[in-house]
Every structure is written in C-alpha cells, then in structure tokens.
Amino acid sequence: MSERPRLMMVNAFIGTASYKALYEQLGYSVVIEYSERKAISQIKKIPPDVIVADFFHQPDFRDRLSNLESLLATAQRTPATRILVFYDPAHQDMLDKVRQRMRIDAAMSLPVQEAELAATLTGWIKDTLSPPIAIP
Numbered sequence: 001m002s003e004r005p006r007l008m009m010v011n012a013f014i015g016t017a018s019y020k021a022l023y024e025q026l027g028y029s030v031v032i033e034y035s036e037r038k039a040i041s042q043i044k045k046i047p048p049d050v051i052v053a054d055f056f057h058q059p060d061f062r063d064r065l066s067n068l069e070s071l072l073a074t075a076q077r078t079p080a081t082r083i084l085v086f087y088d089p090a091h092q093d094m095l096d097k098v099r100q101r102m103r104i105d106a107a108m109s110l111p112v113q114e115a116e117l118a119a120t121l122t123g124w125i126k127d128t129l130s131p132p133i134a135i136p
Contacts, residue, residue: 004027005029005124005125006030006048008032008052009030009031009053010034011054022114028121036071039071043078044074049081049124050124053084053086055098069098072104075103083106084107086107086110088110089110095107
C-alpha cells in the first residue's frame with residue numbers, strides 16, 4: 001500500500017485551520033506547524049508533497065515583505081513540493097511582489113472557495129500518485 005501524500009499546514013491563522021478535515025478526506029496525511037522555523041526544519045528533513053500557508057503583509061517588517069519569505073526560500077529547494085497560499089485580497093500587491101521572486105504554485109483569496117481548493121489539491125494528489133513516465 002502506498003503512503004499518503006504529506007500536506008503541511010503552516011501558521012493556520014487566517015484560512016488554513018478550518019480545512020484540515022477536507023485535506024484528510026482528499027487523501028492527504030496532514031502535519032500542522034504553527035512556527036515558521038519548525039516548518040522550515042521539517043521541510044529540510046522530510047519535504048512535504050504540499051505546503052498550505054497563510055500569507056500576510058505587515059508594513060513594519062523591515063527586511064521582508066511578508067511572513068512567508070524564509071519558508072518559501074526553503075521550499076524552492078524542493079521543486080516537487082507544491083505551494084498553496086491563502087491571502088487577504090488587501091495584500092494582493094505584496095503577494096504579487098513575492099511571487100515575482102519566489103515560486104507559489106497557487107494562491108487563493110479569502111474567503112476560499114472550497115470547490116476550487118478541493119479541485120486544486122485533487123489535481124496535485126493525482127500528480128503525486130502517478131507513476132513516473134518512462135522516457136525512451
């Protein structure tokens with residue numbers, strides 16, 4: 001029996017907390033990290049198949065635009081890991097700036113449309129479970 005794909009929820013403030021049951025119904029094994037530092041450590045040890053995180057911008061950040069830049073920088077080293085962020089539409093401009101520099105595979109504004117979330121994650125789980133294609 002194959003292992004269930006791992007989905008890491010990071011921060012779980014704005015939008016991620018309420019979707020744990022949905023992730024499990026879709027077939028993911030869910031890990032929750034409330035600390036970015038712990039999440040970064042886990043990504044380095046055992047990269048998840050999917051990272052779902054809340055994005056927020058605070059004008060008083062001196063050296064970065066958002067809460068996720070360190071996490072995203074680490075995740076860039078694991079190209080097979082899909083990255084999904086939830087964001088407040090008021091932070092769209094800042095999210096766009098971060099996306100110019102770092103890979104984010106999908107971003108969903110709040111309130112999240114559950115059908116869109118399920119469709120995105122279902123597509124990703126199919127990609128994860130598909131056997132590699134042999135190239136002649």
